[in-house]
Amino acid sequence: MKRWIGIGLALALGAAVVLALLLGNGGDGGGGEQRTLTTVRGVIGSEKKPFFDDPAVRAAFARHGLRVDVDTAGSREIATTVDLRPYDFAFPSSVPAAEKIRQARRIARTYSPFYSPMAVATFQPIVDVLEKAGVVRDSGAGYQVLDLRRFLDLVATGTRWDALPGNTSYRARKRVLLTTTDVRTSNSAAMYLAATSYVANGDDVVTSRAQVAEVARTVAPLFLDQGYSESSTEAPFEDYLALGIGKTPMVVIYEAQYAARLFAGGGAIRPDMRLIYPAPTVLSKHTLVPLTDRAAEVGRLLQEDPEFARLAARYGFRTADPKVFADLVATTKAPVPASLVDVVEPPAYDRLEELVSTVEQRYLAGAKPSS
Amino acid sequence: MRRAITAAGPALLLAVLLTVLLAVAAACSGAGGDAPPQDGPDVLRVLAGSEIKDLEPLLAKAAGAAGVKVSLSYTGTLDGAEQVASGGADGRYDAVWFSSNRYLSLIDGASARLSTQTKIMVSPVVLGLSRAKARELGWDTGQATWTDIGEAARKHRFTFGMTNPASSNSGFSALVGVAAALSDAGEALDQAQIAAVTPRLTGFFSAQTLTAGSSGWLADAFRRRTDVDGLINYESVLLGLRTASGEPLTLVYPGDGVVTADYPLTLLASSAKKELYGKLAAWLRTPGVQREIMTTTARRPIVPEVRPDARFGTAPLLELPFPNRRSAADALINAYLNQVRRPSRTVFVLDTSGSMEGDRIDALKQALTALTGADASASGQFSRFRNRETVTLLPFSTVAGPASTFTVPEHDPAAVLRRIRAYGDVLTARGGTAIYDGLRDAYETVRSGQGGGQGGEDFTSVVLMTDGENTDGSSYEDFAGFYRTLGTRIPTFVVLFGDSDVAEMRQVATLTGGAVFDARQASLASAFKEIRGYQ
Numbered sequence: 001m002k003r004w005i006g007i008g009l010a011l012a013l014g015a016a017v018v019l020a021l022l023l024g025n026g027g028d029g030g031g032g033e034q035r036t037l038t039t040v041r042g043v044i045g046s047e048k049k050p051f052f053d054d055p056a057v058r059a060a061f062a063r064h065g066l067r068v069d070v071d072t073a074g075s076r077e078i079a080t081t082v083d084l085r086p087y088d089f090a091f092p093s094s095v096p097a098a099e100k101i102r103q104a105r106r107i108a109r110t111y112s113p114f115y116s117p118m119a120v121a122t123f124q125p126i127v128d129v130l131e132k133a134g135v136v137r138d139s140g141a142g143y144q145v146l147d148l149r150r151f152l153d154l155v156a157t158g159t160r161w162d163a164l165p166g167n168t169s170y171r172a173r174k175r176v177l178l179t180t181t182d183v184r185t186s187n188s189a190a191m192y193l194a195a196t197s198y199v200a201n202g203d204d205v206v207t208s209r210a211q212v213a214e215v216a217r218t219v220a221p222l223f224l225d226q227g228y229s230e231s232s233t234e235a236p237f238e239d240y241l242a243l244g245i246g247k248t249p250m251v252v253i254y255e256a257q258y259a260a261r262l263f264a265g266g267g268a269i270r271p272d273m274r275l276i277y278p279a280p281t282v283l284s285k286h287t288l289v290p291l292t293d294r295a296a297e298v299g300r301l302l303q304e305d306p307e308f309a310r311l312a313a314r315y316g317f318r319t320a321d322p323k324v325f326a327d328l329v330a331t332t333k334a335p336v337p338a339s340l341v342d343v344v345e346p347p348a349y350d351r352l353e354e355l356v357s358t359v360e361q362r363y364l365a366g367a368k369p370s371s
Numbered sequence: 372m373r374r375a376i377t378a379a380g381p382a383l384l385l386a387v388l389l390t391v392l393l394a395v396a397a398a399c400s401g402a403g404g405d406a407p408p409q410d411g412p413d414v415l416r417v418l419a420g421s422e423i424k425d426l427e428p429l430l431a432k433a434a435g436a437a438g439v440k441v442s443l444s445y446t447g448t449l450d451g452a453e454q455v456a457s458g459g460a461d462g463r464y465d466a467v468w469f470s471s472n473r474y475l476s477l478i479d480g481a482s483a484r485l486s487t488q489t490k491i492m493v494s495p496v497v498l499g500l501s502r503a504k505a506r507e508l509g510w511d512t513g514q515a516t517w518t519d520i521g522e523a524a525r526k527h528r529f530t531f532g533m534t535n536p537a538s539s540n541s542g543f544s545a546l547v548g549v550a551a552a553l554s555d556a557g558e559a560l561d562q563a564q565i566a567a568v569t570p571r572l573t574g575f576f577s578a579q580t581l582t583a584g585s586s587g588w589l590a591d592a593f594r595r596r597t598d599v600d601g602l603i604n605y606e607s608v609l610l611g612l613r614t615a616s617g618e619p620l621t622l623v624y625p626g627d628g629v630v631t632a633d634y635p636l637t638l639l640a641s642s643a644k645k646e647l648y649g650k651l652a653a654w655l656r657t658p659g660v661q662r663e664i665m666t667t668t669a670r671r672p673i674v675p676e677v678r679p680d681a682r683f684g685t686a687p688l689l690e691l692p693f694p695n696r697r698s699a700a701d702a703l704i705n706a707y708l709n710q711v712r713r714p715s716r717t718v719f720v721l722d723t724s725g726s727m728e729g730d731r732i733d734a735l736k737q738a739l740t741a742l743t744g745a746d747a748s749a750s751g752q753f754s755r756f757r758n759r760e761t762v763t764l765l766p767f768s769t770v771a772g773p774a775s776t777f778t779v780p781e782h783d784p785a786a787v788l789r790r791i792r793a794y795g796d797v798l799t800a801r802g803g804t805a806i807y808d809g810l811r812d813a814y815e816t817v818r819s820g821q822g823g824g825q826g827g828e829d830f831t832s833v834v835l836m837t838d839g840e841n842t843d844g845s846s847y848e849d850f851a852g853f854y855r856t857l858g859t860r861i862p863t864f865v866v867l868f869g870d871s872d873v874a875e876m877r878q879v880a881t882l883t884g885g886a887v888f889d890a891r892q893a894s895l896a897s898a899f900k901e902i903r904g905y906q
Contacts, residue, residue, distance in 0.1 A: 232488065
């Protein structure tokens with residue numbers, strides 16, 4: 001089975017294939033000498049798998065005597081149900097999930113080598129329509145934002161696309177909702193929940209159980225009323241890229257997903273596609289929790305070694321040194337802002353978990369929440 | 372994630388499927404029945420919906436191009452979903468590949484059995500009509516809404532065929548799409564909205580005159596029929612289809628939305644062949660393969676680098692919300708079967724000759740009992756005798772009959788279902804095998820209108836179950852002569868069982884436009900269940 005790993009893992013899914021090939025061909029030529037590598041095993045959020053599968057990343061680890069094997073799981077699962085015993089590190093996509101593991105295992109130090117703001121991938125006609133409705137506006141910092149307060153008002157009244165004034169370009173009878181993944185399993189949806197809960201809580205981070213119950217009433221329809229949602233963040237974004245505005249007029253993504261496609265070229269991002277940001281947004285801080293000593297070295301390299309920062313940026317991640325990402329934006333002329341202004345903190349793990357559970361109970365109850 | 376690899380042994384194989392096991396690559400010669408998988412490291416075993424059968428030539432190339440030998444086994448959508456959710460697929464298959472995972476994901480426990488999902492291609496469920504009919508209805512530009520279509524259907528201005536939503540994903544997707552579009556709701560349907568939209572659905576489906584348990588059989592039946600104006604099915608099926616007179620269909624893309632199949636190749640969490648799966652998934656998404664899928668199977672590519680060609684048009688397809696609760700999905704299927712669709716008229720011609728004595732008659736009783744609602748699984752409930760259905764049970768041995776007819780009422784079906792069960796329980800096996808006398812009686816019963824039954828011949832069918840050769844009464848030739856004088860198109864669905872005369876049974880199916888179901892390896896109950904999709 002091992003012999004496949006070089007080839008097999010490189011052939012990762014999605015546009016990661018393209019990326020991997022591009023980087024693989026252009027890059028480091030493999031570090032092919034047969035020295036013994038220390039294998040470090042991790043369980044990670046699936047959006048980082050193309051990065052770890054990249055031959056250039058593997059070669060970079062090999063130069064430090066490491067071989068990093070990863071399995072993927074949802075960040076919520078990593079923090080709760082995944083058996084961590086076979087792993088040297090856990091690498092969920094958010095601080096709350098990482099904090100939960102750190103506290104439970106009494107680990108002193110964690111590493112947050114890269115992060116990505118939550119964003120919304122959409123299309124110019126949708127931006128136009130929502131601008132007229134006062135829901136999309138200019139941030140004043142060189143990019144457009146989806147005003148979550150206005151958006152929640154729109155959702156609360158059950159507004160449909162064809163009921164928006166002046167909408168001639170997207171006459172759908174369905175509700176105005178952002179496509180997300182399943183909030184019960186997926187971190188990107190939980191991060192969207194974090195941002196909307198802040199607004200629903202009167203522009204404040206949810207800190208108490210009483211607030212959870214109140215806020216859930218407002219935010220649950222954002223998920224439940226969409227109907228079926230997929231479990232992995234890549235799936236709805238693929239629909240957005242391949243099937244376009246009809247299926248997925250607006251989808252919640254990590255900025256990195258969009259930026260990686262822009263950086264790679266290849267035409268996946270077509271001229272009418274737009275990247276906007278929820279206001280406020282939250283950052284998905286990918287946080288590595290070392291469970292063994294040898295995993296600390298992986299965390300340290302990712303966080304401190306400029307080579308890894310450079311490689312991570314190609315996957316659209318922002319790193320501690322903002323210049324790495326900014327340089328890539330400049331050289332590729334990618335329409336991505338250098339920095340974001342309106343960023344809030346997600347609730348602490350327990351509160352976020354309660355919010356997710358409350359939404360989950362509404363799935364189970366089968367009753368429609370009052371909206 | 373890998374811990375369950377060896378957990379599933381033969382004991383889990385109880386969920387017997389009517390699958391055609393087919394080794395696409397030569398790798399898997401002795402495969403079949405219940406043999407536990409013993410494959411090379413390059414064989415990926417995939418449990419698939421029959422919808423992807425047209426990919427076999429392409430998948431055969433995966434061995435050389437990607438180093439993956441794909442071994443496909445086919446099953447119905449719902450059966451497959453239940454098998455995966457119950458763990459019955461663990462250890463037996465590495466991956467599943469249905470046209471959609473949406474229903475599957477709604478079943479409790481299913482998500483935990485699934486690992487990576489990779490979408491491979493896309494096809495929306497739309498309406499295809501003969502050109503003349505499309506022109507007559509003003510839809511020859513391809514533009515109409517489900518509301519327009521429903522209005523024309525209610526007025527019987529056209530007729531259409533569709534697969535059974537409980538058996539086939541195309542039918543289920545169509546039902547969800549039509550219900551979502553006709554309902555006034557802008558969000559995913561719940562049970563209250565389903566109840567509210569049911570009268571409008573009844574109007575819509577009053578124009579349905581052809582049903583089937585699979586998309587393939589539906590297309591074949593459509594090609595034979597001149598009285599069905601169109602089909603609701605995958606765009607990919609409709610693009611390749613010709614009418615009885617050989618002309619292509621006009622595709623109508625409902626402006627108020629569609630439900631789209633995305634064919635996710637899905638790794639089972641129990642499989643150890645993660646890398647092999649990754650290789651196949653990556654290969655299937657290379658631009659060259661995506662183009663080949665588009666060209667040869669008329670499905671849209673999923674990778675954005677390959678753009679759909681001119682056949683697919685340029686209008687964006689609005690996607691309708693899909694229910695996110697199993698209760699809603701099941702309520703919709705139940706409403707369709709028991710309230711919305713036109714009722715079925717069915718005759719079961721049952722061999723009770725001496726050779727059926729023992730296990731065989733017991734299996735028959737069990738199969739009949741399952742159809743009276745005793746099978747508590749979702750697929751069991753969806754295959755029971757439906758409200759408003761008229762069922763005739765016609766046993767035969769040395770002579771045929773007598774026939775007993777039951778009509779399941781529109782409400783409170785339990786009492787009649789109990790009577791059918793009681794009838795089955797006292798069947799006894801003795802005497803000879805007068806197959807064709809029995810079959811002839813069946814046709815005479817439905818032709819003479821005995822026992823009632825509404826709706827003409829559209830949903831009338833005969834099931835013939837026999838375990839041996841014809842020994843008494845009229846011959847096959849006698850029956851064929853009789854059948855040809857009837858001028859009917861009522862099909863006979865033949866169940867092979869025990870020592871059936873396979874060649875002659877196939878003749879019966881061909882003569883009547885029916886189909887053959889093999890219960891010699893699998894159970895009689897599962898054969899009956901599969902046939903229910905066609906009734």
